[in-house]
Amino acid sequence: TKSYSITLLPGDGIGPEVVSVAKDALSLAGxxxxxxxxxxxxxxxxxxxxxxxxxxxxxxxxxxxxxDAVLLGAIGGYKWDKNEKHLKPETGLLQLRKGLKVFAxxxxxxxxxxxxxxxxxxKEVAEGVxxxxxxxxxxxxxxxxxxxxxxxxxxxxxGFNTEVYSTSEIDRIARVAFDIARKRNGKLCSVDKANxxxxxxxxxxxxSDIASEFPxxxxxxxxxxxxxxxxxxxPKQFDTIVTNNIFGDILSDEASMITGSIGMLPxxxxxxxxxxxxxxxxxxxxxxxxxDNANPLATILSAAMMLRYGLGEENAAKRIEDAVLxxxxxxxxxxxxxxxxxxxxGCKRMGEEVLKS
Amino acid sequence: TKSYSITLLPGDGIGPEVVSVAKDALSLAGxxxxxxxxxxxxxxxxxxxxxxxxxxxxxxxxxxxxxDAVLLGAIGGYKWDKNEKHLKPETGLLQLRKGLKVFAxxxxxxxxxxxxxxxxxxKEVAEGVxxxxxxxxxxxxxxxxxxxxxxxxxxxxxGFNTEVYSTSEIDRIARVAFDIARKRNGKLCSVDKANxxxxxxxxxxxxSDIASEFPxxxxxxxxxxxxxxxxxxxPKQFDTIVTNNIFGDILSDEASMITGSIGMLPxxxxxxxxxxxxxxxxxxxxxxxxxDNANPLATILSAAMMLRYGLGEENAAKRIEDAVLxxxxxxxxxxxxxxxxxxxxGCKRMGEEVLKS
Ligand SMILES: CC(C)[C@H](C(=O)O)[C@@H](O)C(=O)O
Ligand SMILES: CC(C)[C@H](C(=O)O)[C@@H](O)C(=O)O
Numbered sequence: 001t002k003s004y005s006i007t008l009l010p011g012d013g014i015g016p017e018v019v020s021v022a023k024d025a026l027s028l029a030g031x032x033x034x035x036x037x038x039x040x041x042x043x044x045x046x047x048x049x050x051x052x053x054x055x056x057x058x059x060x061x062x063x064x065x066x067x068d069a070v071l072l073g074a075i076g077g078y079k080w081d082k083n084e085k086h087l088k089p090e091t092g093l094l095q096l097r098k099g100l101k102v103f104a105x106x107x108x109x110x111x112x113x114x115x116x117x118x119x120x121x122x123k124e125v126a127e128g129v130x131x132x133x134x135x136x137x138x139x140x141x142x143x144x145x146x147x148x149x150x151x152x153x154x155x156x157x158x159g160f161n162t163e164v165y166s167t168s169e170i171d172r173i174a175r176v177a178f179d180i181a182r183k184r185n186g187k188l189c190s191v192d193k194a195n196x197x198x199x200x201x202x203x204x205x206x207x208s209d210i211a212s213e214f215p216x217x218x219x220x221x222x223x224x225x226x227x228x229x230x231x232x233x234x235p236k237q238f239d240t241i242v243t244n245n246i247f248g249d250i251l252s253d254e255a256s257m258i259t260g261s262i263g264m265l266p267x268x269x270x271x272x273x274x275x276x277x278x279x280x281x282x283x284x285x286x287x288x289x290x291x292d293n294a295n296p297l298a299t300i301l302s303a304a305m306m307l308r309y310g311l312g313e314e315n316a317a318k319r320i321e322d323a324v325l326x327x328x329x330x331x332x333x334x335x336x337x338x339x340x341x342x343x344x345x346g347c348k349r350m351g352e353e354v355l356k357s
Numbered sequence: 358t359k360s361y362s363i364t365l366l367p368g369d370g371i372g373p374e375v376v377s378v379a380k381d382a383l384s385l386a387g388x389x390x391x392x393x394x395x396x397x398x399x400x401x402x403x404x405x406x407x408x409x410x411x412x413x414x415x416x417x418x419x420x421x422x423x424x425d426a427v428l429l430g431a432i433g434g435y436k437w438d439k440n441e442k443h444l445k446p447e448t449g450l451l452q453l454r455k456g457l458k459v460f461a462x463x464x465x466x467x468x469x470x471x472x473x474x475x476x477x478x479x480k481e482v483a484e485g486v487x488x489x490x491x492x493x494x495x496x497x498x499x500x501x502x503x504x505x506x507x508x509x510x511x512x513x514x515x516g517f518n519t520e521v522y523s524t525s526e527i528d529r530i531a532r533v534a535f536d537i538a539r540k541r542n543g544k545l546c547s548v549d550k551a552n553x554x555x556x557x558x559x560x561x562x563x564x565s566d567i568a569s570e571f572p573x574x575x576x577x578x579x580x581x582x583x584x585x586x587x588x589x590x591x592p593k594q595f596d597t598i599v600t601n602n603i604f605g606d607i608l609s610d611e612a613s614m615i616t617g618s619i620g621m622l623p624x625x626x627x628x629x630x631x632x633x634x635x636x637x638x639x640x641x642x643x644x645x646x647x648x649d650n651a652n653p654l655a656t657i658l659s660a661a662m663m664l665r666y667g668l669g670e671e672n673a674a675k676r677i678e679d680a681v682l683x684x685x686x687x688x689x690x691x692x693x694x695x696x697x698x699x700x701x702x703g704c705k706r707m708g709e710e711v712l713k714s
Contacts, residue, residue, distance in 0.1 A: 085555075088552060090552040090553060094553070120479055120591075121477050121478060121479070122477055141498075144517070147555050148555050149555055154523070154525070157523065157559065158523045158524075159521070159522055159554075159555040159558055160521040160555060161521075161554045161555055162520075163518045164518075165515065165517075166509050166513040166514065168513050193603070193606075195433075196451070196498075197504075197518045198516040198517060199515075199516040201442070201516055202515070202516030203516070225609075226610065228607045229614040230614075232589065233614050234477075246550070249581075250582050250585045250604075252582075253583065257585075
């Protein structure tokens with residue numbers, strides 16, 4: 001039997017609940033497919049701050065690096081919101097992404113037929129939406145230097161950050177995105193602000209250059225403000241979107257809300273070598289933490305992405321995804337995706353139903 | 358009679374058509390209210406590039422500066438899309454904003470009862486939406502230095518920009534936003550990315566400090582990715598939003614699309630002294646230029662904002678806004694907002710109907 005070591009990072013809020021359910025789904029799918037998982041849990045985010053005073057302990061990063069894949073729940077909460085920057089849970093997440101060099105963040109936004117009514121968009125606009133947002137994750141304004149605080153020539157206090165991209169950073173994320181678009185519907189839309197920003201001008205030029213390596217993919221370009229509009233106007237026009245770190249942060253959240261079921265959406269963050277990082281796109285939802293009300297499906301589907309993109313175990317991935325769809329078709333719903341006539345269940349029960357399916 | 362000098366900047370694409378209609382609306386409202394307008398037209402954007410080789414000729418900026426208010430149509434088009442940065446129509450627009458020091462960009466996104474069906478959002482989500490986005494317009498990553506191209510320590514080409522805000526820039530836009538929120542429903546949401554960016558941390562701190570000057574306004578903070586989601590999930594939760602230049606660019610376009618009628622939405626850009634700049638938020642729509650198909654209402658409503666915010670002529674502003682609402686209630690629609698049972702009209706005819714109303 002094949003064996004993989006998986007680092008689990010439950011994190012904060014509803015993180016531990018949803019990770020525990022996803023772990024069970026992984027174990028079961030593995031046992032059916034003849035895959036053995038060795039799990040080790042490590043603290044990060046607010047949990048790590050409370051435990052050892054930093055949001056990403058060295059041991060956690062080392063454990064993550066030495067494993068075959070990393071499954072993260074969620075991090076953050078009101079409790080740490082006023083912390084200084086280096087003591088924020090979010091800083092730990094950024095250090096983890098950078099530490100694992102996972103530069104390509106894949107965020108699918110799919111409207112499932114079973115859940116089309118959860119969208120705030122009209123049915124005819126929402127149904128059939130199936131977008132993959134490929135977000136650059138270890139560059140841009142999130143990490144650019146110089147950054148910090150200072151004073152300007154008038155003696156005024158300032159805060160500043162640097163948006164910066166290099167050709168090699170752009171090329172590698174573009175190649176990932178073209179490759180994904182090639183395996184999907186062959187349409188890639190690159191989103192930038194090349195009418196204003198030099199960093200975007202270089203982005204547009206390089207993405208256009210890389211296009212020649214992928215003759216079967218149709219490339220288009222769109223300004224970010226227009227993309228934010230077009231996602232609302234007609235999301236079905238998009239297949240694969242590639243964009244920088246900050247625009248990807250904004251647009252992938254917008255796209256996910258268009259599906260109406262954020263509690264359903266997984267993500268994968270991949271590097272060139274080394275383990276990938278897999279996490280639901282929803283947050284830690286401190287308001288409902290510990291009440292067994294969270295929707296575990298995004299984390300279960302993140303585990304499926306881990307199997308597919310991280311470990312190359314397509315069969316096990318499919319098995320989990322099918323079980324999730326079956327569970328929805330049977331009518332089981334957590335509170336966030338509940339609609340009249342369905343069976344309202346909690347986090348654990350939803351997990352059990354997926355295991356049965 | 359009072360007299361104002363107005364600089365008209367028709368610009369590109371449908372710009373000249375819609376500005377000409379708005380000019381007539383201004384003249385009529387003025388003659389009824391005892392206001393005299395002296396109009397002078399000046400070239401900018403692609404039109405100026407073709408004429409004199411720069412997107413904002415000195416004479417145009419001087420004329421704008423010396424007038425009481427500036428009405429702009431739209432700029433840009435495929436023809437100039439590949440121009441170098443300093444020869445882009447967009448660069449002319451940025452130079453105009455900076456040259457007029459109009460740091461506060463007001464972008465209302467209102468769902469009119471007559472047009473609620475144009476929104477792609479469900480009726481119950483869209484109806485009653487009335488948001489004012491206050492966007493900082495002369496700072497941030499649009500203008501921050503250093504910017505440009507270079508190489509990094511690996512010899513890789515890079516493109517870079519600087520996101521930077523000073524306390525005085527933040528304070529003045531915050532005061533404008535609080536003041537607007539005070540006159541509306543007293544709710545201000547400040548949008549930033551303070552969990553990652555130092556520029557946003559300073560933003561959040563200063564906006565919070567200014568709040569004490571406006572005890573009747575309830576201030577909240579939201580991360581930009583969450584704001585992009587919340588605008589889709591439940592836009593009615595927002596009253597007034599204040600944010601930086603780039604986030605405002607993205608969120609105001611998203612908010613405007615939520616109304617379903619971008620061809621209806623005006624904007625005002627105001628400084629501390631000197632003339633304001635008023636323009637529809639839609640683009641130059643080169644595809645439909647010269648066909649008398651454009652919707653002139655956004656520009657007519659921008660003229661109304663000019664009267665209200667630029668010249669303090671509330672009665673004339675009200676008169677124009679009422680005429681627009683009456684025209685819609687009579688059933689007149691341009692193609693972009695047409696629905697079955699309504700009267701389809703072109704740009705000029707729509708203008709005539711507004712004049713009659
Ligand atoms: C928590 C935050 C730092 C993070 C980001 O901005 O990347 C989150 O919004 C996300 O999208 O994963
Ligand atoms: C044309 C472009 C430079 C401009 C901007 O980004 O500000 C436009 O998108 C706008 O919002 O007015």
